[in-house]
Amino acid sequence: MESYEFRYVHGLVQDYLKYILHEPQVGTAPSKASQVLRNVAASHQKKVEESLRPYLDNLAIHSVDAARIIFNQVMEKEFDDGNTNWGRILTVFMFGGILSKKLKELGVQLTGEMEEQISCFITEYIIRTKADWIEENGGWENGFVAKFEEKSPWLSLFDIKTKFMAIFSFFNQYY
Incomplete structure (x- = not known):
């Protein structure tokens, strides 16, 4: 049986991925956290994707399993210094969105089952490693909502771009 915490985070992940993939939303209106996540992460993700286009163009993933492996490797690298903050929590969602968009871009038809697998491995990562924090x-x-609802300026595009550049430089060595 899934915990309330898992279902809540899973709902955030599913909502964000559907939003970033421009898929129709069904069901109840998103929570305040989902709305804030959409606004903050989606705007930063778009800018990060533009900045990292050369790296993303060389990233060839053709399955959900490959996306899971890449996701786990990048998250391990992202948090290898042991520090966590809300900006880094955003990167978890953004990178999941980047991988999902890349799969679609490469012609992978993301079925409902595949989208569920992606949202589950992102959710499991958050619950397993970041729930206590x-x-x-x-x-x-x-x-989260209190930090980002006012569009706090502490999370700069430069900081996110720098972090992703470092991660993709590391990652390009293997793929």
């Missing part, structure tokens, strides 16, 4: 830092509504 999220809870200790106010949770989604009192931490």
Whole structure:
């Protein structure tokens, strides 16, 4: 049986991926955290994708399993210094969105089952490695929403671009 926490994060991930892939949303209106995530992460993701186009053009992934492997490797590298903050939590969602868009770009027909697999491996990563930190830092509504609802300027495009450039430089060595 899935925990409430898993279902909540899974809902955030699913909503974000559907939003970033421009798929129709069905069901209830998104939570405040989903709305903030859409606004903040999607705008940064678009800018990061433009900046990293040369790296992304060389990234050839043709299956959900390959996306999972790449996702786990990049997240391991992203958090290898042991530091977590809300900006880095955003990178988890953004990188999942980047991989999903890349799969579609390369002609992979993302079925509902494949989208579920992607949202599950992102959710499992967050729950397994970041749930305690999220809870200790106010949770989604009192931490994440409070941090980003006002469009806090501390998360600069330069910081995100620099981090992704470092990750993709590392990653390009293997793919």
